[in-house]
Amino acid sequence: MFKYLSLFFLVIAMLFILSCGSKDSFKKTPPQSDSTITFTGQGIDTTDNFNCNGGLVKFALTHDGESNYIVHLRDTQTGDITAFLVNAVGVFDGTVADNPPAATYLIEVNADGKWTVDITGDVAL
Secondary structure (H helix, E strand, C coil): CHHHHHHHHHHHHHHHHCCCHHHCCCCCCCCCCCEEEEEEEEEEEEECEEEECCCCCEEEEEEEECEEEEEEEEEEECCEEEEEEEEEEEEEEEEEEEECCCEEEEEEECCCCCEEEEEEEEEEE
16 A cells, blocks of 8 residues: 555656646746847037846946046936946046936046047947
């Protein structure tokens, strides 16, 4: 009797494990479609608007001036500054990551020299 009862529970356990699903039942997050937008300028300026679909966005920034280099990410719909990307003095070469929500943005730059902003993520002009 004990042998049949053990076999019964073994069969039930195997059926339960098999019914939990296959590897195809797990949903994977689709990879983010990365693209890069480059803005360049000199002095105080704002960039063209660009669209961000949310997710991780990397900002690679450079500045060759001698004074303030201040860079903000601004939501064009609300007018709010959503990220303070850089506040440095003099030459700057660095990367900042942010996770902005999906929206249309522009970059505001306050600089005394030439600057570049490369934006990489799920973004488009």
